Amino acid sequence: xxxxxxxxxxxxxxxxxxxxxxxxxxxxxxxxxxxxxxxxxxxxxxxxxxxxxxxxxxxxxxxxxxxxxxxxxxxxxxxxxxxxxxxxxxxxxxxxxxxxxxxxxxxxxxxxxxxxxxxxxxxxxxxxxxxxxxxxxxxxxxxxxxxxxxxxxxxxxxxxxxxxxxxxxxxxxxxxxxxxxxxxxxxxxxxxxxxxxxxxxxxxxxxxxxxxxxxxxxxxxxxxxxxxxxxxxxxxxxxxxxxxxxxxxxxxxxxxxxxxxxxxxxxxxxxxxxxxxxxxxxxxxxxxxxxxxxxxxxxxxxxxxxxxxxxxxxxxxxxxxxxxx
Amino acid sequence: xxxxxxxxxxxxxxxxxxxxxxxxxxxxxxxxxxxxxxxxxxxxxxxxxxxxxxxxxxxxxxxxxxxxxxxxxxxxxxxxxxxxxxxxxxxxxxxxxxxxxxxxxxxxxxxxxxxxxxxxxxxxxxxxxxxxxxxxxxxxxxxxxxxxxxxxxxxxxxxxxxxxxxxxxxxxxxxxxxxxxxxxxxxxxxxxxxxxxxxxxxxxxxxxxxxxxxxxxxxxxxxxxxxxxxxxxxxxxxxxxxxxxxxxxxxxxxxxxxxxxxxxxxxxxxxxxxxxxxxxxxxxxxxxxxxxxxxxxxxxxxxxxxxxxxxxxxxxxxxxxxxxxxxxxxxxxxxxxxxxxxxxxxxxxxxxxxxxxxxxxxxxxxxxxxxxxxxxxxxxxxxxxxxxxxx
Numbered sequence: 001x002x003x004x005x006x007x008x009x010x011x012x013x014x015x016x017x018x019x020x021x022x023x024x025x026x027x028x029x030x031x032x033x034x035x036x037x038x039x040x041x042x043x044x045x046x047x048x049x050x051x052x053x054x055x056x057x058x059x060x061x062x063x064x065x066x067x068x069x070x071x072x073x074x075x076x077x078x079x080x081x082x083x084x085x086x087x088x089x090x091x092x093x094x095x096x097x098x099x100x101x102x103x104x105x106x107x108x109x110x111x112x113x114x115x116x117x118x119x120x121x122x123x124x125x126x127x128x129x130x131x132x133x134x135x136x137x138x139x140x141x142x143x144x145x146x147x148x149x150x151x152x153x154x155x156x157x158x159x160x161x162x163x164x165x166x167x168x169x170x171x172x173x174x175x176x177x178x179x180x181x182x183x184x185x186x187x188x189x190x191x192x193x194x195x196x197x198x199x200x201x202x203x204x205x206x207x208x209x210x211x212x213x214x215x216x217x218x219x220x221x222x223x224x225x226x227x228x229x230x231x232x233x234x235x236x237x238x239x240x241x242x243x244x245x246x247x248x249x250x251x252x253x254x255x256x257x258x259x260x261x262x263x264x265x266x267x268x269x270x271x272x273x274x275x276x277x278x279x280x281x282x283x284x285x286x287x288x289x290x291x292x293x294x295x296x297x298x299x300x301x302x303x304x305x306x307x308x309x310x311x312x313x314x315x316x317x318x319x320x321x322x323x324x325x
Numbered sequence: 326x327x328x329x330x331x332x333x334x335x336x337x338x339x340x341x342x343x344x345x346x347x348x349x350x351x352x353x354x355x356x357x358x359x360x361x362x363x364x365x366x367x368x369x370x371x372x373x374x375x376x377x378x379x380x381x382x383x384x385x386x387x388x389x390x391x392x393x394x395x396x397x398x399x400x401x402x403x404x405x406x407x408x409x410x411x412x413x414x415x416x417x418x419x420x421x422x423x424x425x426x427x428x429x430x431x432x433x434x435x436x437x438x439x440x441x442x443x444x445x446x447x448x449x450x451x452x453x454x455x456x457x458x459x460x461x462x463x464x465x466x467x468x469x470x471x472x473x474x475x476x477x478x479x480x481x482x483x484x485x486x487x488x489x490x491x492x493x494x495x496x497x498x499x500x501x502x503x504x505x506x507x508x509x510x511x512x513x514x515x516x517x518x519x520x521x522x523x524x525x526x527x528x529x530x531x532x533x534x535x536x537x538x539x540x541x542x543x544x545x546x547x548x549x550x551x552x553x554x555x556x557x558x559x560x561x562x563x564x565x566x567x568x569x570x571x572x573x574x575x576x577x578x579x580x581x582x583x584x585x586x587x588x589x590x591x592x593x594x595x596x597x598x599x600x601x602x603x604x605x606x607x608x609x610x611x612x613x614x615x616x617x618x619x620x621x622x623x624x625x626x627x628x629x630x631x632x633x634x635x636x637x638x639x640x641x642x643x644x645x646x647x648x649x650x651x652x653x654x655x656x657x658x659x660x661x662x663x664x665x666x667x668x669x670x671x672x673x674x675x676x677x678x679x680x681x682x683x684x685x686x687x688x689x690x691x692x693x694x695x696x697x698x699x700x701x702x703x704x705x706x707x708x709x710x711x712x713x714x715x716x
């Protein structure tokens with residue numbers, strides 16, 4: 001890009017970002033795998049505030065604790081881009097190894113744990129130095145990563161092995177393996193850390209793992225109306241802060257499911273877009289955002305009424321949604 | 326006893342109790358091929374005809390073993406793949422016996438249809454499960470089927486059904502068919518004719534072709550003459566060799582797509598499929614084999630995946646693994662999006678089939694809208710009531 005144009009854009013974006021210097025912008029961030037960009041929407045009007053170019057194939061995104069920085073895993077660039085949330089610009093690029101997809105941050109915010117699909121490894125990145133300080137071999141095609149809130153354990157799912165691995169942070173060793181359903185993808189943990197929920201894309205289910213014994217306690221099945229078991233391919237999952245409700249995106253079944261965590265019973269199915277994957281709740285937990293990878297849009301779901309309010313255009317192959325509120 | 330057919334000698338009993346002990350059990354998978362298999366002649370492979378193998382499918386089996394290793398070890402299962410090549414078809418039975426003597430119950434067979442049919446018939450009732458990874462012939466799943474024979478490569482009928490569904494979905498219903506001189510060409514044509522009837526395509530004409538520049542038989546060798554005098558939406562070519570079909574493209578009288586053995590081809594795998602984790606598998610395969618993955622490579626890869634999955638989910642013994650593989654609980658991840666499993670009526674792995682062209686995949690069958698009372702994958706190939714398999 002010519003320098004002058006870049007400078008103009010920088011000024012424009014600085015102007016646009018001026019009110020964003022305050023926290024809790026309400027902005028909705030959507031990563032699009034095929035646009036190599038993160039789209040920022042106004043949280044009320046859903047107008048596009050800015051399109052931030054990132055490394056190739058942006059996928060998972062996470063805020064730091066203060067929501068000052070947004071980390072974006074760029075699969076084909078082999079790095080995590082760091083977006084300054086006030087300026088809406090990429091301010092740092094952290095190399096993290098080949099093909100990063102999902103990642104998590106340690107509770108103290110100093111370490112980034114990333115699944116490297118091609119290397120069948122969990123990469124451990126020290127954010128201060130930007131260095132890859134450790135690599136833990138896991139089953140092929142690791143996907144979901146969750147750093148436990150006690151800071152001692154990181155969970156990784158392996159799509160090929162059909163397993164969840166527990167990695168001890170101190171020793172960097174795999175200390176537990178549990179066979180779950182086929183093609184395990186992503187995690188949510190209960191607030192007390194006792195239960196780890198993992199979606200099984202091909203198994204069509206969620207396995208509930210007891211983190212103390214590392215055994216599967218229960219398997220949640222889904223039967224949205226009008227779809228066969230083979231259409232149910234759960235991937236994205238999130239839980240309300242009180243740990244009462246889990247939201248699970250059912251992939252090709254084009255629905256999200258609301259699950260009562262205590263009873264593990266499915267309460268409702270909400271029709272969204274095609275191949276629903278990434279899910280995120282806003283802070284009030286009044287709205288659920290669902291990234292639909294095959295209809296290139298994001299559904300906004302009213303969590304109380306349990307219905308979709310609208311669909312937002314979201315670039316090619318939206319992957320993850322996060323909200324700064 | 327925890328794993329009947331192969332144990333590490335004296336320690337077996339003890340280690341079986343300690344289920345997580347590394348190396349507690351060994352799973353040996355056999356791979357049987359012919360040293361002199363014309364399908365893998367270097368010259369033939371150079372042509373890279375569509376729908377043909379890109380090389381020995383053993384590479385696919387090796388990739389599967391490699392990627393399954395970590396998870397298997399975590400479950401106390403050591404994996405080993407032993408490949409044996411027989412010099413000629415009459416040495417196959419002895420080669421198979423050698424694999425069985427080493428402890429292999431599951432053996433991938435990478436053989437042309439005729440020697441495979443003979444081997445399967447000769448080993449009927451033995452304690453072995455053969456998994457066919459490279460022969461698409463329908464007869465192997467029909468009249469020649471065996472209780473101990475599974476198939477991971479889609480059959481000719483599945484390929485034909487996939488193509489027919491696609492043509493119907495495009496409303497390209499009038500098809501000119503050109504069929505080659507070999508029995509395999511005839512069998513492929515028969516499969517397509519059956520699919521055309523099943524899904525409502527109309528064959529404008531069926532004409533024989535021959536690879537020939539002889540002016541005395543130019544009506545057999547000249548694609549312009551072969552494609553003249555009829556109206557059609559597509560030209561189907563049944564050519565198990567591939568040369569004629571390749572050259573038919575862009576040489577028809579009417580500007581119509583060539584499908585079947587060139588142009589748009591139904592395949593088990595295509596390197597360009599970009600969903601369902603396929604690119605990761607494709608790149609693992611390329612790193613290992615230095616070439617793109619083809620349908621037969623995928624068939625060998627998924628065969629190993631299926632056996633390892635059975636060992637993890639039904640570890641009691643080989644009989645339990647066999648039962649799991651053919652049972653209703655089997656779910657095999659073929660990186661094609663759907664849950665794969667074996668049809669109990671003919672041992673065929675049900676799976677999506679790609680409609681692929683030079684550098685892309687136009688669609689994955691079953692095509693949306695083709696429905697089935699139980700599993701839409703069973704709209705491809707003989708369904709239970711139609712199966713001729715009586716093992």
